[in-house]
Amino acid sequence: AQSVAQPEDQVNVAEGNPLTVKCTYSVSGNPYLFWYVQYPNRGLQFLLKYITGDNLVKGSYGFEAEFNKSQTSFHLKKPSALVSDSALYFCAVRDRGSTLGRLYFGRGTQLTVWP
Amino acid sequence: ETGVTQTPRHLVMGMTNKKSLKCEQHLGHNAMYWYKQSAKKPLELMFVYNFKEQTENNSVPSRFSPECPNSSHLFLHLHTLQPEDSALYLCASSQDISGTDTQYFGPGTRLTVL
Numbered sequence: 253a254q255s256v257a258q259p260e261d262q263v264n265v266a267e268g269n270p271l272t273v274k275c276t277y278s279v280s281g282n283p284y285l286f287w288y289v290q291y292p293n294r295g296l297q298f299l300l301k302y303i304t305g306d307n308l309v310k311g312s313y314g315f316e317a318e319f320n321k322s323q324t325s326f327h328l329k330k331p332s333a334l335v336s337d338s339a340l341y342f343c344a345v346r347d348r349g350s351t352l353g354r355l356y357f358g359r360g361t362q363l364t365v366w367p
Numbered sequence: 368e369t370g371v372t373q374t375p376r377h378l379v380m381g382m383t384n385k386k387s388l389k390c391e392q393h394l395g396h397n398a399m400y401w402y403k404q405s406a407k408k409p410l411e412l413m414f415v416y417n418f419k420e421q422t423e424n425n426s427v428p429s430r431f432s433p434e435c436p437n438s439s440h441l442f443l444h445l446h447t448l449q450p451e452d453s454a455l456y457l458c459a460s461s462q463d464i465s466g467t468d469t470q471y472f473g474p475g476t477r478l479t480v481l
Contacts, residue, residue, distance in 0.1 A: 284466050295457055295472035303467050346466050354423065355470060357410040
């Protein structure tokens with residue numbers, strides 16, 4: 253079975269501080285991993301994805317994520333948080349061997365950045 | 368968000384009404400998806416279409432009926448819904464359904480069933 257866990261419903265950080273949003277996954281094979289962000293009353297916006305190669309993936313708006321196979325994690329990070337980063341963040345996984353392309357999403361983590 | 372558009376953005380309907388949600392993608396993609404987003408729950412995949420053919424129906428009740436007339440348009444026809452069907456319905460598209468493809472989402476339709 254494939255699943256994604258985002259262990260924190262809420263993450264609060266002060267503007268200018270580094271932020272981390274955690275994600276762990278479970279797949280039967282090797283994963284493709286994605287991060288999306290959702291602002292209020294909007295759809296999900298793609299941030300970044302890990303397909304293969306370098307474990308550190310850089311994405312939009314200064315975000316990056318590190319794939320750690322041994323820990324089955326794909327944590328989202330940003331060196332210096334902005335108030336405008338406040339939003340709902342979703343991690344998603346797809347099994348490399350899947351022919352259906354189904355994405356499995358976590359429940360989301362609400363990030364609040366305080367000025 | 369001009370890549371994937373959804374109408375209406377908000378919909379209130381009674382349990383006996385019939386309504387339709389519309390999704391259009393302007394990205395030249397071949398695959399389209401319907402998701403249901405409820406508070407505090409992971410996104411639930413409902414339907415997948417690839418080159419206009421339905422490739423997945425994730426055990427969705429028959430009161431939800433999808434239609435994909437071409438690769439750019441996707442509809443979700445609603446009838447005799449229940450209050451627990453109230454949610455944000457998201458449409459997405461991707462180049463195809465292969466593993467590396469990114470899905471791009473529309474803004475969603477906020478549905479309230481009275």
